[in-house]
Amino acid sequence: MPIWTGWTTRRWPNPESTGVVRKFKARGHQVVYFVSQDYPYWYTEDRQPDLAIVSEGQEHEILVDAERIVVSGGDFMFCVLRNVQMTLHGMLQAANRQRIHFVFPADAIWAGDTFLPGRSRPYPNSMVLVNHLMSDWSSEQERYEQVVIPFPKRLISESPVVDYPPIASKPPLEALVDRWTIEVAFDGTFAQVYQPGDPNKAIRFDFLLGSTT
Numbered sequence: 001m002p003i004w005t006g007w008t009t010r011r012w013p014n015p016e017s018t019g020v021v022r023k024f025k026a027r028g029h030q031v032v033y034f035v036s037q038d039y040p041y042w043y044t045e046d047r048q049p050d051l052a053i054v055s056e057g058q059e060h061e062i063l064v065d066a067e068r069i070v071v072s073g074g075d076f077m078f079c080v081l082r083n084v085q086m087t088l089h090g091m092l093q094a095a096n097r098q099r100i101h102f103v104f105p106a107d108a109i110w111a112g113d114t115f116l117p118g119r120s121r122p123y124p125n126s127m128v129l130v131n132h133l134m135s136d137w138s139s140e141q142e143r144y145e146q147v148v149i150p151f152p153k154r155l156i157s158e159s160p161v162v163d164y165p166p167i168a169s170k171p172p173l174e175a176l177v178d179r180w181t182i183e184v185a186f187d188g189t190f191a192q193v194y195q196p197g198d199p200n201k202a203i204r205f206d207f208l209l210g211s212t213t
Contacts, residue, residue, distance in 0.1 A: 020072045020108040021047050034062075034083060063090050068101045072108040076130050080109055081154060082161050088203070089159075089169045092176040103206045106131035131209055140190040148184055152194050152205065177203065 034055040074080040159173040182195035
């Protein structure tokens with residue numbers, strides 16, 4: 001059950017993300033970072049990954065073979081979305097799993113200015129997180145429609161997002177997910193079918209509002 005996370009090059013990464021990493025390491029789970037060439041090798045022992053892969057822009061060339069992938073860190077609609085695009089593409093191309101399960105701890109992924117321009121807060125202030133966006137809506141149906149739907153929509157239709165990586169993986173992700181069922185869940189209770197398809201081939205996006213990873 002690996003977790004991969006997006007980091008900046010500063011010495012003080014998102015405290016919410018480091019909390020998730022600490023939890024995973026304490027439980028003995030594998031922690032993997034996808035990093036760039038300037039990966040800063042100064043994390044304390046409780047945040048050191050089991051593996052750091054210099055992958056920048058080539059995540060679709062790496063086969064992640066796991067039943068459950070927990071994604072932390074990065075901007076929800078850019079870094080996180082882009083890495084999920086490339087990881088999902090590689091898994092679908094490998095065609096060795098009938099169920100693919102991504103988990104997103106909403107209190108360990110920041111939201112940038114995608115939803116509420118001007119609301120982001122520069123470090124060292126606490127960042128606006130996905131669970132902050134979720135809390136703006138009173139019902140799970142509203143959270144699904146206002147916060148979640150833009151994610152799989154952009155994930156599938158705008159691949160690669162913002163033309164990165166510059167050499168797009170082939171075939172398009174939209175073609176690979178054709179006939180797959182795509183489900184969305186909140187804390188394992190509220191579930192919605194985003195895209196109906198073959199019930200034996202399912203991609204699930206699970207948003208953990210309480211970060212019970």
